[in-house]
Amino acid sequence: MSATSPVAEIDPESWAAVLTPRLAQFAGVARHEHVTRAAGELMVPQSTLSRAMARLEADLGVSLFARRGRTVQLTPAGRRFLGSVEKALAAVEQAAEAVRADADPTTGKVAFGFLHTLGSETVPALIRTFRVDHPKVRFALVQNYGEAMLERLRAGELDLCLTSPVPDEPDLVARRLDEQRLxxxxxxxxxxxxxxxxxxxxxxxxxxxxxxxxxxxxxxxxxxxxxxxxxxxxxxxxxxxxxxxxxxxxxxxxxxxxxxxxxxxxxxxxxxxxxxAVREIGLAWLDGHPDTPPVAAFKSFLLSRRGQLLA
Structure with missing residues (x-):
């Protein structure tokens, strides 16, 4: 298997999109050094896998494999490429496991923001009560002022936040929970x-x-x-x-x-x-943003505390 065509004209910003679907296939062939066995593991036709590897070599403009009868061996360029591919695939696997873990109903994570003035007693008491029924849910806690938290909501860095005043903005959903006398x-x-x-x-x-x-x-x-x-x-x-x-x-x-x-x-x-002289305390989240099970459970818990948040 060798690349004989000239280097494909690919926008540098498109390399990831072009190469990513073939990386696992390349790693499979490199691991087995045999296209047929790799095709069986990957559950794709041998002809499809052979064409994919030929196209990968053509896109890169280098030979990644050298044929030895029914087997293939990595060229020096192929070995260098494999090292980076394995790191990339491991990073994707770790990222997938992390997001799956964060969404786990029992042990998932909630990114929760709140005002500094709620950090000493109110938030610890809320989390302690919530964890009676959800003892393994994890929290990433962020203390900040209101506008900064809303920006982090929009950036996807927070799932929920307790803030004041209660925001009234089209891209956010907010519910009044309680008020403090000033x-x-x-x-x-x-x-x-x-x-x-x-x-x-x-x-x-x-x-x-x-x-x-x-x-x-x-x-x-x-x-x-x-x-x-x-x-x-x-x-x-x-x-x-x-x-x-x-x-x-x-x-x-x-x-x-x-x-x-x-x-x-x-x-x-x-x-x-x-x-x-009062300030209203509200719960806010990004409109249309799907909740993971732990986020949904904590949101429901907080909404059930209306009028009791600061008790």
């Missing part, structure tokens, strides 16, 4: 620190410490201040709620934040009576 956090020696309740307008002249633009909590905070009749004077911007609490404790401003996991010394947290 508090005005002030330093413990602040003029308002002895209060338990406050109208947000009473803090209009205070320097505000907020999350950076692009964070869902920042949009909510700005909207609440606007509803209260003022534009906040931003003193500091950060990326994480507990860091903002630390800045408040240092006397650098006030902040609108969800409740802390653990009460922090140095601050007082006031209930905001007007406007109604």
């Amino acid at each position: 508090r005005l956090v002030v330093p413990e020696d602040h003029r308002l620190a002895r209060r338990k309740r406050i109208r947000l307008a009473e803090a209009a002249d205070e320097p505000f410490i907020t999350l950076e633009p692009g964070y869902g909590m920042r949009r909510i905070s700005d909207a609440l201040c606007a509803e209260a009749g003022f534009k906040p004077r931003i003193a500091f911007e950060g990326e994480e709620a507990e860091t903002l609490r630390g800045l408040v404790a240092a006397g650098l401003g006030v902040a609108l934040l969800p409740p802390p996991t653990v009460e922090r010394p140095g601050v007082r947290e006031l209930t905001v009576t007007a406007p109604r």
Whole structure:
């Protein structure tokens, strides 16, 4: 078996598409060094396999096999090609096993994103409860702010995410699960620190410490201040709620934040009576994206927790 035709004119970007269907056939012939036996293993007619190998050689423009009676032997070029082919086929096999394992109903994986403020207690408690009935399901957990998680949903890097505000976008499906009351956090020696309740307008002249633009909590905070009749004077911007609490404790401003996991010394947290200061927590996923069994089970579990998510 030899290649006598000139190198085929193939767009370099098309090599993978042209060669991939023949790689397993080539490896089979190389393993057996016999076309008939390889055809039997691969369950294709001998004539079909012979034509496929001849076409492979013609496309590459090199001889991969030398005939020795009824057997074939790899040429030096064939041996070099076989090493790369075996690595490529092994990589495909590993990839196939990985995606099959991730989709396994019992031991599969869920790529789950959530807000930083839900990471200390809410998400661990949810997963612990879910794993009572699904003890071997694995999780790839991602903490991020809302917009970043939605982009990772779109990129196929996440299956589900808990986010706020609840998105309303045509390529996503979102369901409201619960809400958190927001508090005005002030330093413990602040003029308002002895209060338990406050109208947000009473803090209009205070320097505000907020999350950076692009964070869902920042949009909510700005909207609440606007509803209260003022534009906040931003003193500091950060990326994480507990860091903002630390800045408040240092006397650098006030902040609108969800409740802390653990009460922090140095601050007082006031209930905001007007406007109604809450943030909704929702579950989002990519519209039309098929769920693996473990993802479907976890999605159903989360949706069943409506109104109890933050309990």
